[in-house]
Amino acid sequence: MKTQSTFLALLLAGLFAAAADAPKIDEARINAVMTQVEAQAAESGAEIPAEQRTQLREQILRDLQRAEVLKNTAFSAGIDKKTEVQSLFKNFEAQFYAAQYVEHLKNTITPSDADLRQLYDRLGREVKIQMAAFPNEAEAQAAQEKLLKGMSFTNLLASLPNQPASPPDFISAQMLPPEMAAEIDAMDKGKISSKPVAYQGVYYLFKVADTRKGGNMPPFEQIKARLAEQKKDELVRAEVQKILTEYGLE
Numbered sequence: 001m002k003t004q005s006t007f008l009a010l011l012l013a014g015l016f017a018a019a020a021d022a023p024k025i026d027e028a029r030i031n032a033v034m035t036q037v038e039a040q041a042a043e044s045g046a047e048i049p050a051e052q053r054t055q056l057r058e059q060i061l062r063d064l065q066r067a068e069v070l071k072n073t074a075f076s077a078g079i080d081k082k083t084e085v086q087s088l089f090k091n092f093e094a095q096f097y098a099a100q101y102v103e104h105l106k107n108t109i110t111p112s113d114a115d116l117r118q119l120y121d122r123l124g125r126e127v128k129i130q131m132a133a134f135p136n137e138a139e140a141q142a143a144q145e146k147l148l149k150g151m152s153f154t155n156l157l158a159s160l161p162n163q164p165a166s167p168p169d170f171i172s173a174q175m176l177p178p179e180m181a182a183e184i185d186a187m188d189k190g191k192i193s194s195k196p197v198a199y200q201g202v203y204y205l206f207k208v209a210d211t212r213k214g215g216n217m218p219p220f221e222q223i224k225a226r227l228a229e230q231k232k233d234e235l236v237r238a239e240v241q242k243i244l245t246e247y248g249l250e
Contacts, residue, residue, distance in 0.1 A: 023068040033060045111231040119231050124217035126170040128210040133164050133202050140196035140203035147192050153207040
């Protein structure tokens with residue numbers, strides 16, 4: 001009789017455990033995931049059909065409930081008290097909020113029409129450049145000092161052995177590697193690099209010898225939306241860099 005009672009107690013305990021209620025999940029959490037899924041679909045040019053939205057919400061709810069159950073189980077096991085786990089969580093938290101701040105900037109920064117016109121002109125500009133290459137940054141900086149003191153770029157090149165040939169004709173800066181294009185885009189006619197540009201272990205100095213308007217750009221209105229996205233990305237990066245520079249972080 002005692003054995004039967006014990007078995008019955010264990011059976012009932014198992015039934016009650018199996019019947020435990022799934023954790024409640026705030027609608028706001030489900031909505032947040034739905035927004036992410038919709039945004040990802042939109043980026044790929046897709047749209048979630050209306051008849052699938054209910055099923056998708058139910059799947060999101062189940063996924064969040066499973067995660068919540070395992071999180072609570074981890075807490076019960078004391079995993080959240082482990083130093084290495086806390087450190088990992090702090091790293092994740094910092095990266096998460098950093099990404100959220102960048103997203104906040106994307107949603108609040110709006111380029112002006114003047115910004116877009118300036119970008120359009122910059123992308124459509126062609127340049128004739130002179131370039132000098134150096135094996136290390138110290139030599140490049142020493143050469144830049146000579147240029148700042150009045151030495152011509154042509155004489156500098158003549159004094160240097162084994163130099164790569166500068167492009168013989170006008171080119172779009174966008175044809176160059178991004179590191180070089182970013183520097184040259186900021187330079188007016190007759191200017192030299194503000195600092196040596198590192199690319200694949202070599203340090204370069206540039207001079208914009210001449211500029212002209214290219215003839216292959218589509219009409220401004222045709223690419224205005226694309227220009228707005230590119231300019232917004234530039235402004236966001238500039239704002240992030242400004243903040244990091246204030247803390248001595250390049």
